[in-house]
Amino acid sequence: MITTAETAEPTYVVRREAWLLDLGRMPYGEAWSLQKALVARRAEDAIADGLVLVEHDHVVTLGRRGTSADVLEPGLPLFEVERGGEATYHGPGQLAGYPILRLPDRLEVKRLVTDLEEVLIRTCADFGIESTREGPERGVWVKDRKIASIGLAVHKGVSFHGFAHNVTTDLTYFLKIRPCGHEGTIMTSMEKELGRGVDLEDVKASVIVHFQDVFGVVLRRVSLAELLPEGAGAPRAGPGTP
Numbered sequence: 001m002i003t004t005a006e007t008a009e010p011t012y013v014v015r016r017e018a019w020l021l022d023l024g025r026m027p028y029g030e031a032w033s034l035q036k037a038l039v040a041r042r043a044e045d046a047i048a049d050g051l052v053l054v055e056h057d058h059v060v061t062l063g064r065r066g067t068s069a070d071v072l073e074p075g076l077p078l079f080e081v082e083r084g085g086e087a088t089y090h091g092p093g094q095l096a097g098y099p100i101l102r103l104p105d106r107l108e109v110k111r112l113v114t115d116l117e118e119v120l121i122r123t124c125a126d127f128g129i130e131s132t133r134e135g136p137e138r139g140v141w142v143k144d145r146k147i148a149s150i151g152l153a154v155h156k157g158v159s160f161h162g163f164a165h166n167v168t169t170d171l172t173y174f175l176k177i178r179p180c181g182h183e184g185t186i187m188t189s190m191e192k193e194l195g196r197g198v199d200l201e202d203v204k205a206s207v208i209v210h211f212q213d214v215f216g217v218v219l220r221r222v223s224l225a226e227l228l229p230e231g232a233g234a235p236r237a238g239p240g241t242p
Contacts, residue, residue: 019050020208020219021227028059028079028090031098035160037228038100043156047227051211051219052098052162053204056090060177063087063151073176083161085151087177093168093189095203097211101159109159113138113150115214116163120148122210123165123203129193137180140165145188149180167191167203 023031031054041047059077062070063085070087071078090096099116103109117133120140124131124147135141140148148165166189174184190198212219 015212015216015218016049018048018215018217018219019222019227021050021052021222021224022204023052023054023224025055025057025092028056028061028077031056031096032079032081034224034228035098035100036155039155039158039160041228042100042102042158047100049101049217050099050222050227052100053207054096054098055092055094055200056096058089058091058173060087060089070178070181071176072178076173076176081161082153082155083151084153085149086180088149088151088164088179089169089173089177090164091169091173093166093170093191093200095165095167095200095207096162097165097207098162099159103154103157103159109152109154112152112159116150117148119207119210119214120163120165122214123206124190126206127190127194127198127203129190136182139180142188142193144186145193146179146182146186147188147190147193165203165207167198167200 035052038047059079060071062078062080063083066086099112101112117138117140121131121133124140129142131140131142131147133140135146139146139150148163150163151161152159153161166187168191169189171187171189171192174187177184179187190203208219
């Protein structure tokens with residue numbers, strides 16, 4: 001007997017092509033300038049949607065709700081940026097991801113945050129870490145500890161900034177600030193939760209797989225020159241070295 005399911009037309013899912021720019025290690029200021037140049041290109045439809053992955057040198061950033069009172073110890077480079085949220089730390093062992101996506105409506109920002117949380121929750125699960133988006137504010141949590149922060153900005157309908165996921169991050173740097181208004185001890189990392197080292201490249205590979213699934217895209221690796229040819233606003237300084 002032939003069932004209805006057997007005779008039904010198959011469903012095909014067509015994924016959009018998007019780009020992936022892996023910057024390796026780059027100082028925050030250079031990556032920030034680069035994001036803004038990519039946003040301008042995406043707003044003009046000169047490039048497609050994409051994702052920037054990068055690891056930064058030690059730096060503190062203050063979002064739109066952050067104040068100088070959130071920085072407890074001076075000394076680290078400090079940037080006041082246009083993303084949402086308060087203070088956070090970026091540094092070696094942390095994977096930062098900046099989605100450069102054209103949004104149909106500003107209300108899509110909430111969905112974008114949820115989707116980024118989903119990517120990182122699935123990534124944690126790949127390494128045996130049970131995490132959730134249920135916490136005092138948006139982000140990814142392991143019980144009462146925050147493992148990933150999310151802060152976005154939108155300019156001309158294009159998203160930038162993004163997530164900061166702690167892999168082998170030196171968590172003592174969070175004690176120098178009040179991350180998202182909390183005590184620095186609220187932060188955790190994959191290394192701390194697992195009690196062992198974790199390869200950042202393995203985490204990056206997991207993020208790429210889940211970003212493609214959650215966002216329905218196929219990521220194609222590109223070079224910076226492909227996205228920002230000479231004269232298109234590319235920062236002159238090259239990537240920083242570890």
